[in-house]
Amino acid sequence: MAEYKLETATYTIKTSASLGTLLLVKLKKGPRLFLPEDEWFCSKIVVTTPEGEKLFFPCYQWLCSHEEMELRGGKATKAFEDEHPLLIEHRKNELASQKSYFQWASTYKGLPYHNAFTPTSVPLQLRMPMSRMNESKKAVYAGLLEVKLKGMLGSEESWQSIEDMKRIFWTRATKMSEYVSEHWKEDDFFGFQFLNGVNPCLIERCSELPPNFPVTDEMVKPFLEKDSTLENEMKKGNVFLYDRKTLSGIPAKPYNGEKLTVPAPLCLLYLNPEKKxxxxxxxxxQQPSEENPIFLPSDPETDWLLAKIFVKNADMMTHQAISHLKNTYFIAEAWAVSFFRNFSAIHPIYKLLIFHFRWLLHIGTEARKVLLDTNGMFAMSLLGLDGTRELMIRTQAxxxxASLCMPDNIRARGLESIPNFYYRDDGLKIWDIIHRFVKGVVEHFYHSDSEVFKDSELQGWIQEILTRCFLGDKSSGCPETFQNVDEVVKFITMVIFTVSAQHAAVNNGQFEYQTFPPNTSAMLRKPSPTAKGQSSMKTILETLPNIDETVKVACSLYVLALDYSDSVRLGSYPEERFQEPEVKQMMDDFQAELVGLSEVIKARNADLAVAYTYLDPYQMKSGIII
Structure with a gap:
């Protein structure tokens, strides 16, 4: 799409004739004679009748030449509330058109369905602004140019020292990225990241060791509270497990003739008396053997560092493919396709969610083109493209x-009482604020459970989500139908939380935590150690990605975590779609609560050695933008 010169204007049309009962407004843009075609973006139409009544028709769509658009005004309504034959017919035709236009597609069997558009066929009103696309491209090119000028781009050499890796970029370092590069060796910082890093989604409280992880008291006694045992610490709730069994058996990609294996680690974590x-x-x-030893903090330093590096390699591959791509982008795209297929623009749920979903289809098509391309970031990981797809399919079950509902997820993992777990603390507060807002809006429009049950558009939305996102798996817990108001409130809370807060939690820290390879790397060039006492710092440097692999991933991560100049924060609704004053007040209250939480988080962070900023509402976008 070409760059547009944007001009804003207000047009006034006057008439003294009575308009009668105004149901629809038609818009049509004529051709530009002897001039290149352009598109107009109409935000809204406000009609003041000769009798003094003010009627509001939201649009917020691009209008192309010869295209005719019909807009409904008035308050948000559900289908069963329409009475006028013209409005009933208009709604019927609108939904038929939407279902014909928004088609489902499936690239990989076993993964959520997605939209059938190509990057160039996504409709104008759902495309990201060109200014944003250009901002993204500029960041990519600037990063690649910098590493090329430094002689890093294309270099297949190993890094000569850990210190050299700290100087990839001249200006892009942050306080947090510098902290990561200085503290990556420390065990408590390694553990901290499972709670407050970029992938705080996977550890669970451990009450019993898996049979394939034969850790003994003798092994870990030096690291436990004095005179305690592993069994006692598990009973007290101080032991946690990170288990990536879903990676087991997935082949590593071919790499320079080296036979590599994908790690599928088990890592035992302990909340020590210092609450670290x-x-x-x-x-x-996964399978214990003499060639797959259990590494301990008391082992030689580089052995222990290598073991942690392999754990973080598994974590980054899982984070990028599952926590980030599949469990925010892909599932939200499925929700959005069903949304556009099933809701009329006059429906209250459409008005509530459209701004959270606006760019998702465009982003989905771009993500599949860029991230899952043969030259994309996943192709550069140890899994490669084939292994990444296999991992995503395995984890669909x-x-x-419940895993997407933060309060349920935290309880299921047994993480309610861990101290200094800021992802949980901030996330639950945001969940509650969103829930209160959604409850107010939904209850304003649904006065009884029976109204939920007979809302055909709402029911069509959730039915397609079950079949196209959860692939018809009723054991997933996804509702087959909405039975009552509370179910609708919880589901919409989960949707808004996922595209805003959860995406922020797993997206915004990528550059800071994953750019420095010793802390986190998607590619490792040597097999995992099969015995203790045979490694050195040279082994670590030969295992970590080469210079070219490192800088290409760093450029990608910078763009993924970029805070764009036109970002809209959670709680802001710049499009005036609701005319109901009660809902407008709820939006103001929602925003005020988020501002208050932001102030609380900033005050807490001021006293922390490692601040947790990713769920500060001030830094959180209203939806998945990129």
């Missing part, structure tokens, strides 16, 4: 409704 989460045992692969 530390790793106390690591097994890099783990995608449950």
């Amino acid at each position: 989460m530390i790793p106390i045992a690591i097994q890099v692969h 783990e995608l449950t409704y």
